[in-house]
Amino acid sequence: MAGTTLFDKIWESHVVRAEPDGTTLLYIDRQLVHEVTSPQAFEGLKLAGRRPRRPAATLAVPDHNVPTTDRKLAITDPISAKQIQTLEENCRDFGITLFGMNDIRQGVVHIIGPEQGFTLPGTTIVCGDSHTSTHGAFGALAFGIGTSEVEHVLATQCLVQKRPMTMEIRVNGTLSDRCSAKDIILAIIGKIGTAGGTGYVIEYTGSAIRALSMEGRMTLCNMSIEGGARAGMVAPDDKTIAYIKGRPLAPKGDLFERAVQAWQQLKTDSNARYDATVTFRADDIAPQVSWGTSPGMVTGVDQKVPDPRMMSDEKTKNATERALEYMGLSPNMPITDIKIDKVFIGSCTNSRIEDLRLAASFAKGRKVAKTVHAMVVPGSGLVKQQAEAEGLDLVFREAGFEWREAGCSMCLAMNADVLQPGERCASTSNRNFEGRQGAGGRTHLVSPAMAVAAAVEGHFVDIRNWS
Amino acid sequence: MQPFTQITGLVAPLNRVNVDTDQIIPKQFLKTIKRTGLREGLFFDWRRKKDGSPDPDFFLNQSRYESSTILLTRDNFGCGSSREHAPWALLDQGFRCVIAPSFADIFYNNCFQNGILPVVLKADEVLSVMKEVVGTEGYQLTVDLGNQTVTTPGGTAYRFDIDSFRKDCLYRGLDSIGLTLQHEAAITAYEQRRQQDAPWLFADVR
Ligand code: SF4
Numbered sequence: 093m094a095g096t097t098l099f100d101k102i103w104e105s106h107v108v109r110a111e112p113d114g115t116t117l118l119y120i121d122r123q124l125v126h127e128v129t130s131p132q133a134f135e136g137l138k139l140a141g142r143r144p145r146r147p148a149a150t151l152a153v154p155d156h157n158v159p160t161t162d163r164k165l166a167i168t169d170p171i172s173a174k175q176i177q178t179l180e181e182n183c184r185d186f187g188i189t190l191f192g193m194n195d196i197r198q199g200v201v202h203i204i205g206p207e208q209g210f211t212l213p214g215t216t217i218v219c220g221d222s223h224t225s226t227h228g229a230f231g232a233l234a235f236g237i238g239t240s241e242v243e244h245v246l247a248t249q250c251l252v253q254k255r256p257m258t259m260e261i262r263v264n265g266t267l268s269d270r271c272s273a274k275d276i277i278l279a280i281i282g283k284i285g286t287a288g289g290t291g292y293v294i295e296y297t298g299s300a301i302r303a304l305s306m307e308g309r310m311t312l313c314n315m316s317i318e319g320g321a322r323a324g325m326v327a328p329d330d331k332t333i334a335y336i337k338g339r340p341l342a343p344k345g346d347l348f349e350r351a352v353q354a355w356q357q358l359k360t361d362s363n364a365r366y367d368a369t370v371t372f373r374a375d376d377i378a379p380q381v382s383w384g385t386s387p388g389m390v391t392g393v394d395q396k397v398p399d400p401r402m403m404s405d406e407k408t409k410n411a412t413e414r415a416l417e418y419m420g421l422s423p424n425m426p427i428t429d430i431k432i433d434k435v436f437i438g439s440c441t442n443s444r445i446e447d448l449r450l451a452a453s454f455a456k457g458r459k460v461a462k463t464v465h466a467m468v469v470p471g472s473g474l475v476k477q478q479a480e481a482e483g484l485d486l487v488f489r490e491a492g493f494e495w496r497e498a499g500c501s502m503c504l505a506m507n508a509d510v511l512q513p514g515e516r517c518a519s520t521s522n523r524n525f526e527g528r529q530g531a532g533g534r535t536h537l538v539s540p541a542m543a544v545a546a547a548v549e550g551h552f553v554d555i556r557n558w559s
Numbered sequence: 560m561q562p563f564t565q566i567t568g569l570v571a572p573l574n575r576v577n578v579d580t581d582q583i584i585p586k587q588f589l590k591t592i593k594r595t596g597l598r599e600g601l602f603f604d605w606r607r608k609k610d611g612s613p614d615p616d617f618f619l620n621q622s623r624y625e626s627s628t629i630l631l632t633r634d635n636f637g638c639g640s641s642r643e644h645a646p647w648a649l650l651d652q653g654f655r656c657v658i659a660p661s662f663a664d665i666f667y668n669n670c671f672q673n674g675i676l677p678v679v680l681k682a683d684e685v686l687s688v689m690k691e692v693v694g695t696e697g698y699q700l701t702v703d704l705g706n707q708t709v710t711t712p713g714g715t716a717y718r719f720d721i722d723s724f725r726k727d728c729l730y731r732g733l734d735s736i737g738l739t740l741q742h743e744a745a746i747t748a749y750e751q752r753r754q755q756d757a758p759w760l761f762a763d764v765r
Pocket residue numbers: 155156200201202221223439440441499500503504521522
């Protein structure tokens with residue numbers, strides 16, 4: 093008998109019923125909720141007189157709108173404040189656990205799920221947010237949904253889904269010193285394109301993936317959506333189990349032992365088949381820098397800005413011309429000549445404690461360039477607390493970085509942290525779309541180490557030989 | 560939800576690839592707690608020039624496309640964020656149908672939740688229709704969900720694929736939550752089974 097993939101195992105164990113055309117009613121174990129994509133879902137429930145089926149399977153947190161400056165001051169934007177207040181009211185009315193704005197456990201929704209042990213292997217997890225793919229790092233099937241589907245899951249604990257195809261992305265070999273999971277995923281997107289994974293769930297395999305920490309695997313799975321895939325996953329192993337053990341919402345005692353036994357079965361059989369396989373060698377991956385307005389427009393830091401005149405495909409050529417114009421870059425310019433104005437270290441891609449430790453190790457004893465404004469935004473209140481206990485905040489402050497409260501912040505600039513038109517930012521976030529970090533702002537996606545080096549030098553440098 | 564059976568309508572061309580949801584509706588419009596009133600945010604940054612004045616080159620600022628109901632665009636439309644504000648804004652502007660060679664998954668799903676039909680045509684078909692649209696003022700297409708066809712004024716009919724379940728829900732304008740709730744017994748049976756196999760998933764998350 094043909095074996096099954098990790099994805100198949102999770103899918104099969106969540107089928108409630110299937111229509112003749114393969115449309116499946118899929119059971120959803122857990123849902124995360126934030127303030128931006130939920131108000132209309134709760135309103136829909138109210139209008140229809142429906143109640144959440146399992147409020148205890150849902151966890152809510154405000155993150156997108158929260159100010160990352162002093163929390164004791166009121167939110168200055170009344171519309172943001174209203175949205176956060178609406179979330180609080182809805183959670184109260186519907187009996188949903190909320191980590192409020194002044195709760196130490198508050199943070200970016202995809203940081204706090206894993207941190208609390210809410211994210212578990214073998215589960216289906218959804219959230220009205222595309223970066224829900226992050227949770228796949230634990231061997232969960234986790235994907236983003238729209239607001240109508242948020243309402244659907246609240247009311248029924250199920251979703252109507254079409255079975256996706258599976259793609260294996262195998263990364264063997266060893267990463268160069270100072271390269272990270274961020275460089276792996278950017279290189280992958282650079283190769284498969286931003287629609288390369290459309291219709292697929294990706295499973296990341298290979299020795300370079302196994303070697304990644306849980307934090308690294310979260311960074312990797314987080315950006316699966318930038319490659320077009322709704323979900324990315326890594327099979328659970330000892331690292332996964334060690335990470336989960338003892339977290340507040342993780343199973344305890346006998347239940348934990350039972351769970352671990354089940355989690356150990358969660359892997360792709362050696363004779364299973366994927367619908368597609370793509371392979372990479374980690375040794376070939378250079379530190380990556382995006383140069384355009386789509387995450388697929390990315391290259392090694394040792395390369396040059398591409399030249400649209402050399403492109404034969406009309407689509408790529410036009411898109412490149414447009415992107416270079418928006419980004420204010422000229423063809424064939426070395427990436428290391430690109431000067432930056434701002435640095436943002438944060439977002440659900442790279443604001444976990446490991447990211448901050450690494451960034452601090454590069455910032456220690458150095459100074460942010462005079463022409464650069466740099467900030468660090470921890471992923472959650474608990475990450476912030478931990479970083480402060482380790483003295484990382486001091487390292488950053490002494491180097492000239494601002495040290496902020498937890499939230500999405502300048503990843504999408506819904507709060508007060510925005511780029512001005514024409515400003516150029518080295519950012520550890522996940523999207524470099526036009527205007528993402530502020531109208532007219534220019535975003536270059538990089539790893540935390542690359543962001544620190546750029547902050548210090550005022551332009552991009554190859555972190556591999558930065559002294 | 561408004562059913563979608565057949566429409567004949569004016570077509571607006573958006574000749575760009577990888578149009579992301581941040582462009583369709585920028586973040587400053589996501590602070591609303593309503594589904595309506597998002598029209599002014601649709602393609603907000605592209606509607607204006609750098610100095611803030613309306614850009615006459617952008618299709619939504621041209622009177623010939625003002626009352627269009629069909630949006631014709633290029634590959635990977637709706638990529639990026641999961642915001643359902645994107646289809647809400649399109650709907651608010653009057654669009655009931657988006658035609659493209661490919662769509663991002665979440666956006667594609669979100670359309671069906673809002674009575675919008677996303678149609679996938681081949682890239683060369685889209686390009687040839689795009690040429691006709693730009694060249695012919697008042698250009699209309701007929702989109703027929705029942706027959707799964709897009710018909711040009713010249714009588715060329717392009718066929719498109721769609722899942723039968725999705726088609727049925729959209730065609731009849733069904734409430735998808737209501738449909739799922741009809742399977743309440745199956746959901747309960749599943750939960751009981753699952754509670755035996757994976758009891759740790761049924762602890763409260765508090
Ligand atoms: S950090 Fe950025 S990508 Fe992540 S959830 Fe917040 S806004 Fe979305």
